[in-house]
Amino acid sequence: MASSSNYNFEEALDEELSNALSNAFQQALDNSLDSFGDRQQAAKPRKKRVHIERNREEGHIQLWNDYFAENPTFPPNLFRRRFRMNKPLFMRVVDRLSTIPFFQQKRDATGRNGLSTLQKCTAAIRMLAYGLAADAVDEYLRIGATTSMKCMEHFVDGIIYCFGDEYLRQPTAEDLQRLLVIGEIRGFPGMMGSIDCMHWEWKNCPTSWKGQYTRASGKPTIVLEAVASQDLWIWHAFLDRQVL
Known part of the structure; x- marks a missing residue:
């Protein structure tokens, strides 16, 4: 009889302890979620979009x-x-x-x-x-x-x-012949087009590459070069070879 009573007492004690731990864990989890939600709401307040009448x-x-x-x-x-x-x-x-x-x-x-x-x-x-x-x-x-x-x-x-x-296409034989004739008439025999370039600032250039892409401006840039005819027909364009 004494052994059975001890067993029931230990079983009830284990159940009470398990319930207490479960309740404590659930309470801690709820408090943590509430605190996280409060922080999220405080960190990202809702911004009302302001309408501007621009006419x-x-x-x-x-x-x-x-x-x-x-x-x-x-x-x-x-x-x-x-x-x-x-x-x-x-x-x-x-x-x-x-x-x-x-x-x-x-x-x-x-x-x-x-x-x-x-x-x-x-x-x-x-x-x-x-x-x-x-x-x-x-x-x-x-x-x-x-x-x-x-x-x-x-x-x-x-x-x-x-x-x-x-x-924006490759020239055909007829295109090349036409460009050569135009170039000769303008005093530039053998010319198919003019080459030009422009610099784009490379804002997110890797630090290890800045030296080889930095020019007179002091900022890293990427060069776009294009060959175009007098009527703005672009038949060749390329960026810096290192980028490609």
Whole structure:
């Protein structure tokens, strides 16, 4: 009888101890999760997006009056300097890109016109031509930084899509003969095109490579070289050999 009583007592004690440990563990786990949730909520407070009324219609009107009206504010030489191309070429690019849905002007739910094709293309050209930050064109064109980045990305993809088959290809025998004739007429016999290059700053260049990619600017850069004809037909382009 005594042995049976001792056994029952030990069994009950083990059960009570097990329940106590289980409750303590569950309580500690709940406190830990609550504390983690509080830290997460404190570390990442919700940010309310601030709406800025940019009056995008005014941006289009200003751009149109400055460069595209019948009597624009700025003459053709300033257009070429600021857009890095003449107006007929730019309008040809705009006309071709206007077939892409992103560059088409749309209306919102209230019937208000969105950004025009000219605004989107000009934002991309300014960023590419001058190396501007995404929000640098906001005050003039009334385009936010996020939208400006989308304009540039779609602009690059659109140029490849619309003009790649025509300009970004290997020359044929007829192309080479035509270029040689043009070069000879211009006083450069045997010339097929002109070579030019530009430097892109390599922001995330590995430290061990900075020495061989740093030039006069004091910052590591990657060189893009291209051979193009007088009508902007690019038949050869390459980056630094080390990168490839």
